[in-house]
Amino acid sequence: MPSAVTVSRERLWLPVVAPVVWSTHFMLCYTVAALACGRFAEVLPAARVRGLLVVLTAAAVTVMVWCLHDGWNRLGSRWPRRAHDDDTPHDRQHFMAFTTVLLASLSLLATAFEAAALWAVDRCT
Amino acid sequence: MLDPAGTAAAEIATLFWWMTAGSAGVWLIAVGLGLYCARGRRLPQPERFVWRLIVGGGVIVPSVLLVVLLFFGLRPLTRADAASFGAPTVTVSGEQWWWRVRYTRPDGTTVDLANELRLPVGHRTEVALASDNVLHAFWVPALAGKVDMIPGRATRLVLEPTQVGVFRGACAEYCGTSHARMDFRAEVMSAVDFDIWLAGQAADALPVDNDEARRGAELFTWHGCGACHAVRGTTAAGTIGPDLTHVGSRSSLATASMRNAPAEMAAWLAAPERTKPGVHMPGFAMVGDADLHALAAYLTALR
Amino acid sequence: MTPPASEPRATVPGEAPLAAAPPLELQRAQAARLLAAWKIPTGWRYWSAVNNTVVGLWYVVLTLVFFLFGGVLALVMRLQLAAPGNTVVSADHYNQIFTLHGSVMMFLFAIPIFEAVSIMFLPQMLGTRELPFPRLSAFGFWAFAIGGTFLCGSLFFDAAPRGGWFMYPPLTSRFQPDIGADIWLLGFSFIEVAAIAAAVELIVGVLRCRPPGMRLNLMPLYAWYVLVAAFMVLFAFPPLIVGTAMLELERAFGWPFFDPRGGGDPLLWQHLFWIFGHPEVYIIFLPSVALIAMIVPTAARRPLIGYSWVVLAAIGTGFLSFGLWVHHMFTTGLPGITLALFSAASSAVAIPTAVQFVCFFATLLAGAIARTVPMLYVVGGFATFVIGGLTGVMVAMAPFNFQAHDTYFVVAHLHTVLIGGAVFPLLAGLYYYFPLVNGRLLSDRLGRVSFWLVFVGFNATFMPMHVAGLLGMPRRVFTYPAGLGLEWWNLVSTVGAFILAAGFAVVLWDVLRPSRSKSPSPRNPWNAGTLEWLQEMPGQPWGVRTIPEIDARYPLWQQPNFVRDYDEGRFYLPDAEEGRREMLVTSTLDAVPVQCMRIPGPSFITLVAAVFVGGIFIFPTFKLYTAMAVSAVFATGTIVVWLWTGTGEIPAVPTKHVGLGVTLPLYVSGRDAVGWWAMCITMLAVFAAFLSLVFGYFFYWSLRADFLPQPSPGPGVAWPVAGAGLITLAWALTALARRWNRQNVASACCTGLLVASLLAGAGVAALIEGPSRTALDPAASVYAATVWLLVAWTGIQVVLGIVMQWYCVARRVAGRMTAQHDMDLANVVLYWHFTGVTALLTVAVVAGAPLVA
Secondary structure (H helix, E strand, O other), X not given: OOOOOOHHHOOOOHHHHXXXXXXXXXXXXXXXXXXXXXXXXXXXXXXXXXXXXXXHHHHHHHHHHHHHHHHHHHOOOOXXXXXXXXXXXXXXXXXXXXXXXXXXXXXXXXXXXXXXXXXXXXXXX | OOOOOEHHHHHHHHHHHHHHHHHHHHHHHHHHHHHHHHOOOOOOOXXXXXXXXHHHHHHHHHHHHHHHHHHHHHHHHHOOOOOOOOOOEEEEEEOOOOEEEEEXXXXXXXXXXXXXXXXXXXXXXXXXXXXXXXXXXEEOOOOOOOEEEOOOOOEEEEEOEOOOEEEEEEEOOOOOOOHHHOOEEEEEEOHHXXXXXXXXXXXXXXXXXXXXXXXXXXXXXXXXXXXXXXXXXXXXXXXXXOOOOOHHHOOOEOXXXXXXXXXXXXXXXXXXXXXXXXXXXXXXXXHOXXXXXXXXXXXXXXX | OOOOOOOOOOOOOOOOOOOOXXXXXXXXXXXXXXXXXXXXXXXXXXXXOOXXXXXXXXHHHHHXXXXXXXXHHHHHHHHHHOOOOOOOOOHHHHHHHHHHHHXXXXXXXXXXXXXHHHHHHHHHHOOOOOOOOHHHHHHHHHHHHHHHHHHXXXXXXXXXXXXXXXXXXXXXXXXXXXXXXXXXXXXXXXXXXXXXXXXXXHHHHHHHOOOOOOOHHHOOHHHHHHHHHHHHHHHHHHHHHHHHXXXXXXXXXXXXXXXXXXXXXXXXXXXXXXXXXXXXXXXXXXXXXXXXXXHHHHHHOOOOOOHHHHHHHHHHHHHHXXXXXXXXXXXXXXXXXXXXXXXXXXXXXHHHHHHHHHHHHHHHHOOOOOOOHHHHXXXXXXHHHHHHHHHHHHHHOHHHHHHHOOEHHHHHHHHHHHHHHHHHHHXXXXXXXXXXXXXXXXXXXXXXXXXXXXXXXXXXXXXXXXXXXXXXXXXXXXXXXXXXXXXXXXXXXHHHHHHHHHHHHHHXXXXXXXXXXXXXXXXXXXXXXXXXXXXXXXXXXXXXXXXXXXXXXXXXXXXXOXXXXXXXXXXXXXXXXXXXXXXXXXXXXXXXXXXEEEEOOOOOHHHHHHHHHHHXXXXXXXXXXXXXXXXXXXXXXXXXXXXXXXXXOOOOOOEEEEEOOEEEEOOOOOOOOHHHHHHHHHHHHHHXXXXXXXXXXXXXXXXXXXXXXXXXXXXXXXXXXXXXXXXXXXXXXXXXXXXXXXXXXXHHHHHHHHHHHHHHHHHHHHHHHHHHHOOOOOXXXXXXXXXXXXXXXXXXXXXXXXXXXXXXXXXXXXXXXXXXXXXXXXXXXXXXXXXHHHXXXXXXXXXXXXXXX
């Protein structure tokens, strides 16, 4: 059945918001780590670095979870029972929503990997 | 690197074997699954099974395996890497295409040599790495991983050998024409032997004791070798080329390309370009065989 | 195949094909007119062709020639390494050969092959006539041909680069003063321009030129992969272009970007190179896997399972691959926390890679497999690629990387993933798609023979290299010491290399043997379901007989009477009444037709433009800077002529009936126009390069407390800010000029543009005045060099913007641009948006950063 969501809410780039957030989080964490182990070692001692990384990760995860939630809602709040292969606006929107859900999940997974690694190896040398 | 003789190399070798075993298992399963699928048994109602295959096989299993791998794989990075207290540090500088080695003893004095590294077993030696020309990389596979030598940056490595022996070292970053001819030897000895050796290297050059070597010493000065090379205790004080004060004591010549003996030394002096294409040292074939032999006798006598 | 269970479809006028076939006479007349409009020129004029099938064929053939060249270089290398102390080639020659082998394979084969295959087949896979900018494709080909020949030719003059394909300074900046490095830097920059042009073409083609009804969820997977790869090109190539410019400036003028004596750092090159280099290998891998995604459903005789998952895998891999680059730099003494971050990211990318392969398996499992040569290569490629993926995960672990980096273990890894993940799928694609090239099938028997030779040869060559690396054999060595146990492994590798070469020779023979000895192919020989197999055997130059209305992902399987309707021209644009080449532009998400676009036909101007643009890169190699400037002027002129004659054509009649009751405009300007999209996408790449420059500035700043000179800071504040102000005014005036043009006040528009160009010129002068006044010497410090480079970059961008403003004035005066037909000015305004932001950022950085510090 045609989805309740109007076509105007669909933008081509909505599914890639989560990966863009992942890359932003990645670059910011890398920059913080590099500066803390370089010129700004006094200003950024280990505890402060950890704190910054936690804040960055929390912010990134929040946005990604929002993307996941939004996609899930647009999917009809349930796992698709059949593929969205049909030539209808509904299926196309479903496809976009499902892709959003998958990309947000992958971004969360990658962020989790990276955050765990940053937490575990918290040293410069 | 599969025959480790140092703590870092041993840790990495263990990691390698576990990863290889795991990889072999994963490969067998993946390829087995691929071949099975390619047989093309048409499954009735494939939808439910394949979703499990995609989520399970594509996402969950790889994620779990990778988390385990990362845990063990990154553990070596969490260990502190300090040198033993009171041990001498070594500064190795990469040149085109040889190794400048300087030991700094705890009392602050330095000992210069080239193309050879000796280490006391069981001690952690700090190796400071540098280069003022191109990128090089210092690598003794049996002892530890490699570290790059970067102009403008100071890098370091701590070596902790666990066995006595002679181990091969190599340059592991492309540095120009003779990058392939830039090996060196790292000899690990007991702490006592090491102290004796270092004291010997710190001393000035031994006085020559035979006529041919004496003639070689004169030729050495006459041909201006001292402009590039240093022989402490004589007038030769050049730093462009390797320090030759104790060159006769080294286990190899021309960065592990040749035996350290008079005939090879003479061959090197005549045409260094043949062993090391692009080398900055000029050839001395024009001085004639007799003089070459004299020079070789002198240099190999500098133990 | 039964059509999938469906819901009632929304009907739109013109969605269903014509109920009755047009009369036979009319069909024949339509076909004849189409053929006449799309005719490929003959004789020497053949080289002016712009049809995608022709340009694509040239591109594929030339790429394969470079592949063979790179392969022969590898055979020479293997002969040299067969035994220790070999003297097959001298050390210096070996170093040239291995540099060229890597460079040719990566830049002249692996990237261009995806562009070439896409140019050749993407329109047909999408069921459309052409890519949106055929002359741009031709230009890209000629640039590639000229640049590639220049590069490979250097070997025969003993002037080839010899710094490795990665060209690390300081070796390549101060220790190799010969011309080789310049040839590499300038030659490849030229080719990178071609790559970005191809990326623009492919993105616009996939997003805007699909047939009506081909919604995003119905797009063939090849289109998804190519879309992702093209976006990756946009963001991966610019950092390399910037790094290349910096290295060339250091070599030619001594600007010390990578020289620590001037405050520079060799590591910045490594960062810029690998920010390009890592995504590059995924740019190579993804379009090759895309071929698998097209072959597997055909072999399984059913639609692919997990379409959305594969799309996820493509997009996910594309993004994640940008977070791995430092794993090529693990041994440079970086902090442990950085190593851990990149190890984790490098592992994470394995997940989307695994997902897509599982989807392929699932499809095979649920289908009935046809055992064909393409499937043989697919399975063999997969088995090989998994080994490479696993060794990749191993070297992703930083501690193991410390041992394996720069050894033959990595050589084994990279060839395994590249050959398994790219070459095998390409060979599968060759055997699968060959009928589309000339209507003949390649030999099944020769295909099997070649597969086994290639498979065995590959393993014999590269499996021993794992061991050689573990035994301590470094990379990029012209020989190795005896007595380390390396002799046998190297000898086996060498023998394997010749077996591999024999396999390729068999493929080459199969391709080159005379057509009459090959069996003719029936139409759709593999019974595939996707649109490229609509092609008649042999194919016609019209791309498609009629642009179809799409209702399903596998129209040949799932849309009833589809082929019959297509053959009878029952869909859109079955005719070329005015003798023009026409195609449809559609909306992004749902492929609703929005424009009937007329595209240009054959022309030599693309070749001329490529020659002059090539001069801009080739003359400076020989330090002929005046010739370079002259070439730049001629290049600009040629491109202006090209645009003047080939774009923004105002149609005699504003709309055209394209079939099925749909009437579409012929001229569109602004955000819906494909030209605007092309400008936007190109400027994204240019902006990415600019951001790489800004990154460089802050990279140096983060390294050294004394980056900013004391006591007198940089270029001052007054002059740069004045420059920014003038350029911003010019920008605003340009935007206003568009509004005035729309209001049809021609005098205001033209005056505004001319005044804007004067302001812009003054702005550039002001920007240059700043660092000149404070006597910043770019050869003395990396700070000065970076400031000057930022200023120069902005200046060049503004100057090109001035040329564009004058162009618009000329168009308006000549009546080729009117109040409604203003695509020229719309695109120029877009260019100025990017340029204005660039100028503001430049001034913020060079004038503002010293104040903040």
